[in-house]
Amino acid sequence: xxxxxxxxxxxxxxxxxxxxxxxxxxxxxxxxxxxxxxxxxxxxxxxxxxxxxxxxxxxxxxxxxxxxxxxxxxxxxxxxxxxxxxxxxxxxxxxxxxxxxxxxxxxxxxxxxxxxxxxxxxxxxxxxxxxxxxxxxxxxxxxxxxxxxxxxxxxxxxxxxxxxxxxxxxxxxxxxxxxxxxxxxxxxxxxxxxxxxxxxxxxxxxxxxxxxxxxxxxxxxxxxxxxxxxxxxxxxxxxxxxxxxxxxxxxxxxxxxxxxxxxxxxxxxxxxxxxxxxxxxxxxxxxxxxxxxxxxxxxxxxxxxxxxxxxxxxxxxxxxxxxxxxxxxxxxxxxxxxxxxxxxxxxxxxxxxxxxxxxxxxxxxxxxxxxxxxxxxxxxxxxxxxxxxxxxxxxxxxxxxxxxxxxxxxxxxxxxxxxxxxxxxxxxxxxxxxxxxxxxx
Amino acid sequence: xxxxxxxxxxxxxxxxxxxxxxxxxxxxxxxxxxxxxxxxxxxxxxxxxxxxxxxxxxxxxxxxxxxxxxxxxxxxxxxxxxxxxxxxxxxxxxxxxxxxxxxxxxxxxxxxxxxxxxxxxxxxxxxxxxxxxxxxxxxxxxxxxxxxxxxxxxxxxxxxxxxxxxxxxxxxxxxxxxxxxxxxxxxxxxxxxxxxxxxxxxxxxxxxxxxxxxxxxxxxxxxxxxxxxxxxxxxxxxxxxxxxxxxxxxxxxxxxxxxxxxxxxxxxxxxxxxxxxxxxxxxxxxxxxxxxxxxxxxxxxxxxxxxxxxxxxxxxxxxxxxxxxxxxxxxxxxxxxxxxxxxxxxxxxxxxxxxxxxxxxxxxxxxxxxxxxxxxxxxxxxxxxxxxxxxxxxxxxxxxxxxxxxxxxxxxxxxxxxxxxxxxxxxxxxxxxxxxxxxxx
Numbered sequence: 085x086x087x088x089x090x091x092x093x094x095x096x097x098x099x100x101x102x103x104x105x106x107x108x109x110x111x112x113x114x115x116x117x118x119x120x121x122x123x124x125x126x127x128x129x130x131x132x133x134x135x136x137x138x139x140x141x142x143x144x145x146x147x148x149x150x151x152x153x154x155x156x157x158x159x160x161x162x163x164x165x166x167x168x169x170x171x172x173x174x175x176x177x178x179x180x181x182x183x184x185x186x187x188x189x190x191x192x193x194x195x196x197x198x199x200x201x202x203x204x205x206x207x208x209x210x211x212x213x214x215x216x217x218x219x220x221x222x223x224x225x226x227x228x229x230x231x232x233x234x235x236x237x238x239x240x241x242x243x244x245x246x247x248x249x250x251x252x253x254x255x256x257x258x259x260x261x262x263x264x265x266x267x268x269x270x271x272x273x274x275x276x277x278x279x280x281x282x283x284x285x286x287x288x289x290x291x292x293x294x295x296x297x298x299x300x301x302x303x304x305x306x307x308x309x310x311x312x313x314x315x316x317x318x319x320x321x322x323x324x325x326x327x328x329x330x331x332x333x334x335x336x337x338x339x340x341x342x343x344x345x346x347x348x349x350x351x352x353x354x355x356x357x358x359x360x361x362x363x364x365x366x367x368x369x370x371x372x373x374x375x376x377x378x379x380x381x382x383x384x385x386x387x388x389x390x391x392x393x394x395x396x397x398x399x400x401x402x403x404x405x406x407x408x409x410x411x412x413x414x415x416x417x418x419x420x421x422x423x424x425x426x427x428x429x430x431x432x433x434x435x436x437x438x439x440x441x442x443x444x445x446x447x448x449x450x451x452x453x454x455x456x457x458x459x460x461x462x463x464x465x466x467x468x469x470x471x472x473x474x475x476x477x478x479x480x481x482x483x484x485x486x487x488x489x490x491x492x493x494x495x496x497x498x499x500x501x502x503x504x505x506x507x508x509x510x511x512x513x514x515x516x517x518x519x520x521x522x523x524x525x
Numbered sequence: 526x527x528x529x530x531x532x533x534x535x536x537x538x539x540x541x542x543x544x545x546x547x548x549x550x551x552x553x554x555x556x557x558x559x560x561x562x563x564x565x566x567x568x569x570x571x572x573x574x575x576x577x578x579x580x581x582x583x584x585x586x587x588x589x590x591x592x593x594x595x596x597x598x599x600x601x602x603x604x605x606x607x608x609x610x611x612x613x614x615x616x617x618x619x620x621x622x623x624x625x626x627x628x629x630x631x632x633x634x635x636x637x638x639x640x641x642x643x644x645x646x647x648x649x650x651x652x653x654x655x656x657x658x659x660x661x662x663x664x665x666x667x668x669x670x671x672x673x674x675x676x677x678x679x680x681x682x683x684x685x686x687x688x689x690x691x692x693x694x695x696x697x698x699x700x701x702x703x704x705x706x707x708x709x710x711x712x713x714x715x716x717x718x719x720x721x722x723x724x725x726x727x728x729x730x731x732x733x734x735x736x737x738x739x740x741x742x743x744x745x746x747x748x749x750x751x752x753x754x755x756x757x758x759x760x761x762x763x764x765x766x767x768x769x770x771x772x773x774x775x776x777x778x779x780x781x782x783x784x785x786x787x788x789x790x791x792x793x794x795x796x797x798x799x800x801x802x803x804x805x806x807x808x809x810x811x812x813x814x815x816x817x818x819x820x821x822x823x824x825x826x827x828x829x830x831x832x833x834x835x836x837x838x839x840x841x842x843x844x845x846x847x848x849x850x851x852x853x854x855x856x857x858x859x860x861x862x863x864x865x866x867x868x869x870x871x872x873x874x875x876x877x878x879x880x881x882x883x884x885x886x887x888x889x890x891x892x893x894x895x896x897x898x899x900x901x902x903x904x905x906x907x908x909x910x911x912x913x914x915x916x917x918x919x920x921x922x923x924x925x926x927x928x929x930x931x932x933x934x935x936x937x938x939x940x941x942x943x944x945x946x947x948x949x950x951x952x953x954x955x956x957x958x959x960x961x962x963x964x965x966x
Contacts, residue, residue: 086598092533157527161613161903172602190631192903194942234900257949261896261905263959455702459675462602462633464702501635501942508698518704 089169091333095160099328100151102321105359105430107147110366113317113433114404117391125401133302133310137207141318149321151203158202158235162191163325167333167493172460174480181483181490182339183476186330186357187463188497193258195466195498196353197228197313200322204311205232215239215308217301219269219294222248222420223255224466224498225313230264243269243297246289248420254502269294276300276397291424292396292410299399314350315394315403315428323356326495331360339491341371343479346495347471348375348384348442349421351428357495358440359430365439373440374479375431376471378450381414383407383427384435384442392426405432417447418506419467443475450474451510452517454500459520466498467506530610532774536601540769541592543762546800546871548588551807554758554874555845558832566842574743574751578648582759590762592644599643599676603632604766608774608934613901615921622924622931623780624917627771627798628904629938634699636907636939637794638669638754641763645752646673656680656749658742660710660735663689663861664696665907665939666754671705684710684738687730689861695943710735717741717838732865733837733851740840755791756835756844756869764797767936772801780932782812784920787936788912789816789825789883790862792869798936799881800871806880814881815920816872817912819891822855824848824868825876825883833867846873858888859947860908884916891915892951893958895941900961907939908947 106113116125130139141149151159170183188196208216216238220226226242233240242264244256249268256266269289270277276296280287287293295312302308312319334341344361346354358373365371375384387406394400396410407426408414414423427435434440454470456477457463465473472494483490500507511517547554557566571580582590592600611624629637649657657679661667667683674681683705685697690709700707710730711718717737721728728734736753743749753760775782785802787795799814806812816825828847835841837851848867849855855864868876875881895911897918898904906914913935924931941948952958 086601087536088601090533090536092531095528095531160527160529192899192905231900231903253949254945257945258905260952261899261945261948261959458633458702459672462672464633464699499942501940502945504695504698504702504943507702508694511701518702 086171088171091167091336093164093329093332095164097332098156098159098163099325100156101148102151103324103328103360104144104147104149104321105362106145106317108363108366111433111437113429116401116403119393119398119400119402122402133299135208135211135213135309137211138204138318141321142316152206155203155206159325162198164329165190167330170461173457176460177477177480177484179480179484180487181480181492183480184339184491184493185496186326186493188326188353188495189463189466189499193224193227193231194502195224195228196323196326196356197225198231199325199356200313200319200352201228201232202235203322205229205236205238208309208311209236209238213238213307213309215241216311217241217243217298217308218311218313219243219291219298221245221291221423222252223259224421226264226266227255227258227262229311229313230259230262233264234262240264241301242266243271243294245269245291245294246287269297271297274300290396290413295395296397296399314352315426317430319352320355320359320428320430323352324359326353326356327358327360330357330493334493341493342490343372343374343492344494345374345376345472345475345492347422347468347497348377348427348431349424349468351431353495353497355428355431362434362439374475375435375440375442376475377442377444378417378419378422378471379444379446380417381408381423382442382444383425384432385444387427389432389436394426403429405429406435418503418510419450419471421468422471445471445474448510448514448517451507453477455507455517456520463496464500465496466500467503469497469500472496527612529612532608532777534605534770534773536605538773539597539600539604540766541597542589543592544765544769544801545585545588545590545762546803547586547758549804549807552874552878554870557842557844560834560839560841560843563843574740576649576652576654576750578652579645579759582762583757593647596644596647600766603639605770606631608771611902614898617901618918618921618925620921620925621928622921622933624921625780625934626937627767627934629767629794629936630904630907630940634665634668634672635943636665636669637764637767637797638666639672640766640797641754641760641793642669642673643676644763646670646677646679649750649752650677650679654679654748654750656682657752658682658684658739658749659752659754660684660732660739662686662732662864663693664700665862667705667707668696668699668703670752670754671700671703674705675703681705682742683707684712684735686710686732686735687728710738712738715741731837731854736836737838737840755793756867758871760793761796761800761869761871764793765800767794767797768799768801771798771934775934782934783931784813784815784933785935786815786817786913786916786933788863788909788938789818789868789872790909791865792872794936794938796869796872803875803880815916816876816881816883817916818883818885819858819860819863819912820885820887821858822849822864823883823885824866825873826885828868830873830877835867844870846870847876859944859951860891860912862909863912886912886915889951889955889958892948894918896948896958897961904937905941906937907941908944910938910941913937
């Protein structure tokens with residue numbers, strides 16, 4: 085009988101701290117700049133939109149930051165997540181590589197986003213915040229934050245990019261199920277929204293615009309704060325539960341990864357997955373980190389490393405990062421979660437230092453990888469996660485050609501059950517994506 | 526830290542045989558009747574639509590039927606499935622009962638249906654069949670069979686009830702992803718379909734009609750067979766992998782179930798879950814089996830126990846079962862998988878003998894249970910599965926009131942990620958369903 089190897093950690097092995105890679109980096113990160121003055125930002129200024137605890141985490145240099153008990157309790161609902169050896173895929177590819185994947189798609193809202201949503205909702209709650217505002221594109225982040233808000237008794241108000249709002253109702257339904265409220269952005273409920281609509285009443289919206297609306301609400305309030313789902317250091321910090329679990333799971337298998345891959349949009353799933361392993365490379369171990377981007381939005385592979393704004397309106401702090409420019413409008417692709425002009429400063433710097441390698445993928449290759457994976461491994465991956473799968477397949481084939489043993493580990497950041505329309509759409513335009521040479525029969 | 530207890534079996538503990546409850550029943554089952562002659566059906570007649578191996582399983586009295594290696598290989602892709610102790614739900618309900626659930630929603634197509642789809646595709650393949658036809662309502666079964674057909678190199682042609690075809694595109698997309706073809710039923714491609722459309726060109730379709738179309742295709746062919754997703758003995762047989770795994774998982778926990786519940790439509794997830802435990806009750810153990818039905822389609826609770834046709838056109842063999850009459854048209858509810866006028870003969874007879882207890886639930890109660898479960902336990906259940914959750918909650922509250930320890934185990938047959946529209950629809954009509962007294966915060 086064929087064997088699928090699944091490493092399930094008992095709940096007692098949930099990491100008790102998040103790992104802060106900054107304690108181990110041989111360089112200092114460039115600080116955020118104030119968007120008005122372009123001077124180094126005073127952390128206190130950030131408390132206008134974030135709670136104090138989050139601001140402290142954003143600038144902390146401590147190696148480990150304890151996970152509070154109530155956050156651990158909520159992690160225990162769905163974590164630790166499994167690490168699975170893709171034996172069926174290995175066999176299909178006839179590769180000497182051993183391929184493993186961490187699966188985050190069984191989380192309550194279907195992606196890794198809940199890992200930071202729960203933490204952020206908790207820290208806000210402790211400081212007396214009653215409402216969180218945020219932006220969302222396709223809705224992964226908005227639904228994760230709605231779920232987390234529900235858990236800690238916070239109201240969550242989500243500004244959803246209008247174009248997605250009108251075409252992707254499923255994740256809106258999920259937000260409502262968890263008592264979140266959703267409104268299309270730009271909309272009539274904020275000044276920024278109204279101004280925007282004045283210029284173009286058919287504007288399809290953008291993440292940058294939605295951020296402006298969400299931030300505007302909290303600037304005029306005492307008990308409301310804003311919450312961000314990627315890019316910033318504290319978000320990557322919370323996501324390190326992923327990599328820390330993988331570390332333990334690989335240890336149980338007595339495996340040392342030689343290639344680690346994750347898809348890369350803002351950088352949170354990629355960062356959370358690889359940051360705990362960065363030290364190994366700094367210490368001379370042979371290990372490659374690959375950030376898998378869409379060809380159509382190659383921030384890390386083709387962007388410039390410089391200070392830029394996080395949003396298109398220029399209201400957020402300026403971050404030193406790889407950027408395609410805040411005016412860059414990525415083409416509409418199905419992996420909505422990867423359509424971001426910039427990249428997490430932490431990942432950007434690791435790319436700059438040649439510790440992380442960016443690689444980009446045409447959309448068809450990623451969907452072909454996803455369809456293959458669903459058929460062979462029995463999990464339908466999110467279009468974002470398909471980028472990591474495509475990367476793993478490239479490396480597995482290369483290992484076959486070089487006849488070299490590799491230990492490939494990738495992060496499968498989310499389930500694609502809510503993205504079936506995207507698959508149908510791609511298949512319709514190219515039926516050959518369904519051809520899987522070598523499938524049984 | 527709160528603890529969620531998850532029992533994950535290693536793949537080596539996959540059951541190697543299906544369990545045939547007929548070997549242990551103290552009575553003989555009534556045989557199917559030929560729909561034309563109303564005489565006892567000759568099993569050989571069934572090979573017109575089913576492969577020989579399936580017909581043999583349908584009539585077998587052997588206690589254990591070995592699972593072929595290639596089927597085990599495909600089970601290993603997603604099985605064994607976890608048994609989870611609902612510690613968070615117990616705490617929320619302040620019940621002295623211990624509540625466990627078997628989770629089938631992580632299967633490749635999101636429900637338990639793959640367990641029999643893989644087996645049926647395999648046995649057909651071995652006998653040289655090249656195409657399978659079937660019917661589907663909401664699409665769970667059609668997508669499971671498409672996946673299984675893909676695995677064994679069979680073409681799968683699905684007749685989907687027209688009304689669902691037009692309103693529920695997501696599972697159609699999934700069928701196409703696995704190379705299945707889907708057409709609305711009734712349609713112009715079969716004689717039955719054309720006749721039906723002649724009478725009423727806007728007919729929304731029914732499972733009975735779709736069965737007729739799927740059967741018509743194979744009656745005129747040598748290398749095509751028909752495949753059914755519930756009701757018949759061989760389907761329940763394949764689904765016993767669920768109950769057999771649960772048996773082992775409870776043994777590891779040193780637990781004896783006192784109440785077992787599953788939702789009940791055609792009877793396959795319920796049967797597969799409880800059949801391996803029936804012997805315990807026959808031997809005098811205190812254990813209750815509850816089949817949870819929708820109030821609007823209460824075949825077991827309010828039907829008659831008699832011979833009836835499996836389809837509305839009267840083409841299938843007649844089965845001795847609880848039935849609301851083959852002309853009964855259940856109201857449109859969101860749990861499409863439970864809208865069936867009859868019930869599996871095996872479950873029906875167990876109800877008749879008072880070994881299984883039917884219980885029915887109004888739709889709002891089931892969705893309230895589902896929303897509570899999603900919020901507390903972090904899994905969004907299929908509307909069908911919500912019936913089992915509602916039943917478990919009723920019993921957990923009763924245990925609290927009686928101050929009695931109970932061991933409640935239920936089958937969570939599928940994920941609700943593709944049913945978010947149904948949740949949104951119900952919530953919109955009654956916002957109070959979102960009220961969860963006692964949620965943190």
